[in-house]
Amino acid sequence: MDTPVRIFVTGGTFDKEYDELTGRLYFKDTHLPEMLQLARSRVGVEIRTLMMVDSLEMTDEDRGIILEQCRKAPQQRIIITHGTDTMEVTAHVLGQAIHDKTIVLTGAMIPYKFGSSDGLFNLGGALAYVQTLGPGVYIVMNGRCFSWDNVRKNRTTGQFEELSP
Amino acid sequence: MDTPVRIFVTGGTFDKEYDELTGRLYFKDTHLPEMLQLARSRVGVEIRTLMMVDSLEMTDEDRGIILEQCRKAPQQRIIITHGTDTMEVTAHVLGQAIHDKTIVLTGAMIPYKFGSSDGLFNLGGALAYVQTLGPGVYIVMNGRCFSWDNVRKNRTTGQFEELSP
Amino acid sequence: MDTPVRIFVTGGTFDKEYDELTGRLYFKDTHLPEMLQLARSRVGVEIRTLMMVDSLEMTDEDRGIILEQCRKAPQQRIIITHGTDTMEVTAHVLGQAIHDKTIVLTGAMIPYKFGSSDGLFNLGGALAYVQTLGPGVYIVMNGRCFSWDNVRKNRTTGQFEELSP
Amino acid sequence: MDTPVRIFVTGGTFDKEYDELTGRLYFKDTHLPEMLQLARSRVGVEIRTLMMVDSLEMTDEDRGIILEQCRKAPQQRIIITHGTDTMEVTAHVLGQAIHDKTIVLTGAMIPYKFGSSDGLFNLGGALAYVQTLGPGVYIVMNGRCFSWDNVRKNRTTGQFEELSP
Numbered sequence: 263m264d265t266p267v268r269i270f271v272t273g274g275t276f277d278k279e280y281d282e283l284t285g286r287l288y289f290k291d292t293h294l295p296e297m298l299q300l301a302r303s304r305v306g307v308e309i310r311t312l313m314m315v316d317s318l319e320m321t322d323e324d325r326g327i328i329l330e331q332c333r334k335a336p337q338q339r340i341i342i343t344h345g346t347d348t349m350e351v352t353a354h355v356l357g358q359a360i361h362d363k364t365i366v367l368t369g370a371m372i373p374y375k376f377g378s379s380d381g382l383f384n385l386g387g388a389l390a391y392v393q394t395l396g397p398g399v400y401i402v403m404n405g406r407c408f409s410w411d412n413v414r415k416n417r418t419t420g421q422f423e424e425l426s427p
Numbered sequence: 428m429d430t431p432v433r434i435f436v437t438g439g440t441f442d443k444e445y446d447e448l449t450g451r452l453y454f455k456d457t458h459l460p461e462m463l464q465l466a467r468s469r470v471g472v473e474i475r476t477l478m479m480v481d482s483l484e485m486t487d488e489d490r491g492i493i494l495e496q497c498r499k500a501p502q503q504r505i506i507i508t509h510g511t512d513t514m515e516v517t518a519h520v521l522g523q524a525i526h527d528k529t530i531v532l533t534g535a536m537i538p539y540k541f542g543s544s545d546g547l548f549n550l551g552g553a554l555a556y557v558q559t560l561g562p563g564v565y566i567v568m569n570g571r572c573f574s575w576d577n578v579r580k581n582r583t584t585g586q587f588e589e590l591s592p
Numbered sequence: 593m594d595t596p597v598r599i600f601v602t603g604g605t606f607d608k609e610y611d612e613l614t615g616r617l618y619f620k621d622t623h624l625p626e627m628l629q630l631a632r633s634r635v636g637v638e639i640r641t642l643m644m645v646d647s648l649e650m651t652d653e654d655r656g657i658i659l660e661q662c663r664k665a666p667q668q669r670i671i672i673t674h675g676t677d678t679m680e681v682t683a684h685v686l687g688q689a690i691h692d693k694t695i696v697l698t699g700a701m702i703p704y705k706f707g708s709s710d711g712l713f714n715l716g717g718a719l720a721y722v723q724t725l726g727p728g729v730y731i732v733m734n735g736r737c738f739s740w741d742n743v744r745k746n747r748t749t750g751q752f753e754e755l756s757p
Numbered sequence: 758m759d760t761p762v763r764i765f766v767t768g769g770t771f772d773k774e775y776d777e778l779t780g781r782l783y784f785k786d787t788h789l790p791e792m793l794q795l796a797r798s799r800v801g802v803e804i805r806t807l808m809m810v811d812s813l814e815m816t817d818e819d820r821g822i823i824l825e826q827c828r829k830a831p832q833q834r835i836i837i838t839h840g841t842d843t844m845e846v847t848a849h850v851l852g853q854a855i856h857d858k859t860i861v862l863t864g865a866m867i868p869y870k871f872g873s874s875d876g877l878f879n880l881g882g883a884l885a886y887v888q889t890l891g892p893g894v895y896i897v898m899n900g901r902c903f904s905w906d907n908v909r910k911n912r913t914t915g916q917f918e919e920l921s922p
Contacts, residue, residue: 634900709795712877719882720889724902737888
């Protein structure tokens with residue numbers, strides 16, 4: 263419990279909300295603190311929002327910021343909440359550059375504010391994996407853990423899967 | 428993913444429901460399949476309900492059944508959903524007797540059917556830990572993992588903690 | 593909208609919460625303000641908690657307090673949240689004594705804090721009926737409105753019904 | 758209670774769902790039956806889906822269909838679920854043409870499938886008003902009831918209000 267886990271928030275489905283006036287989905291604040299409170303989580307964490315974007319709109323510059331923040335973080339263990347559409351791209355950027363920290367990317371298929379979100383389950387898995395796995399960059403979704411260099415999102419099913427078994 | 432994870436259901440807060448006619452909490456069926464569907468879990472599991480009891484009412488005989496079922500299960504990895512009040516007692520029975528399997532006990536502070544349950548988060552953590560940890564008996568609650576021989580539930584705070592740091 | 597509706601809170605299933613430490617249902621604060629906010633209700637209301645009890649434990653003295661408060665209230669229109677088990681008894685006490693105000697008793701079969709409560713629906717109905725009906729004492733549950741002298745709770749089905757059609 | 762209430766579904770925020778694959782809101786099926794079951798509603802209703810559209814995209818032809826369906830319905834009492842953006846336009850079409858039935862338009866500011874929807878509250882109000890009001894066309898939102906010829910949606914606040922007090 264000494265060294266807290268760092269959580270970087272980048273947006274994604276996790277944090278989408280419904281705008282009553284426009285009828286559209288948008289980003290306001292992250293729900294991470296609320297989720298950890300609901301979970302009664304007793305893992306020490308430090309949450310920092312880096313950006314609040316749909317991952318389809320994430321730029322190379324954005325990924326540069328994430329990479330730099332991971333490098334600079336004093337923590338050995340880092341969780342990144344991220345949209346699922348380009349999660350594997352960011353994982354690739356981090357995986358090629360960082361070898362001495364345990365970094366877990368996670369997200370959700372359904373916004374947390376929707377009652378039926380998978381977000382709380384994924385967050386529980388991400389916090390468990392980030393505490394047990396050795397150095398490396400991983401994607402944790404829906405109970406499974408993938409290495410950054412052997413994962414893709416299947417655009418038809420919406421699920422993450424290995425490139426090769 | 429070849430060998431599925433075995434999940435044994437024993438009741439506990441996880442599965443409590445509200446009885447409209449009597450105004451009391453009671454057990455009907457387990458919510459585990461519903462929870463795993465909500466979580467979009469892609470981990471192969473086999474769920475079996477052993478009993479549906481408040482863990483304060485769990486007997487030595489009940490624990491004998493759980494122990495025997497863990498021994499007989501062909502799976503190497505087992506999750507047991509359990510009431511939190513005597514979770515450490517059952518963990519002790521299993522921990523002294525079984526040394527070649529990874530067994531994770533988990534539960535919830537708030538019933539799943541209450542909107543504000545920690546159950547989905549704990550289930551996400553349990554599924555992650557059971558896939559990564561070596562043989563042993565563990566309690567996974569609220570983001571943390573405890574060995575069976577170094578854990579107790581603090582009756583004042585309601586939280587699990589190490590006996591010794 | 594000039595004269596706000598008075599809401600008297602007396603407890604009942606509506607406001608039951610789950611106690612994490614004891615595993616029992618109990619009363620803390622009323623959820624009425626939270627429910628009206630969720631509902632985005634634009635009806636002027638003044639909420640006052642008279643008691644927080646299971647209606648099976650409501651005494652004649654308690655009913656005397658409710659009656660006196662209804663008499664003294666400057667508002668013409670009053671909603672009382674109440675446990676369903678003895679809702680008809682309180683309605684009877686009020687119906688025989690008060691003839692110049694519109695009083696609606698309502699409640700819930702499932703606690704509001706359970707995700708699957710009928711409470712918000714019943715509150716919506718109660719606020720509508722209390723604004724449209726003439727003087728009298730009524731029970732509003734599950735979309736229907738009953739006069740105080742022609743209603744009973746069916747103990748087998750848990751539903752309210754007319755004594756005579 | 759002999760003659761059931763007719764409910765016409767036209768879409769609107771009420772029934773928006775989140776599409777996991779595209780990350781957009783869309784319409785699938787109506788949630789009305791599910792909502793009435795949750796509400797334990799005991800009002801006889803007949804539900805019919807006329808269309809599933811965002812009310813910003815509702816055409817004159819669509820409104821013609823709604824008008825014709827209201828005219829042809831054997832029921833005296835009709836609820837129409839409708840997007841809030843042009844609810845007043847449809848109310849105007851109906852109000853000028855139908856004078857012998859009680860018609861209530863209602864909707865939601867937040868989709869029902871979002872945990873925090875006002876939909877259940879509005880449905881409770883709509884069912885109450887439709888049973889008590891005389892012939893006319895009304896908009897019921899957030900605890901209040903407006904006549905079709907004295908209502909508008911305030912685009913800044915998102916709330917319905919009278920044109921003149």
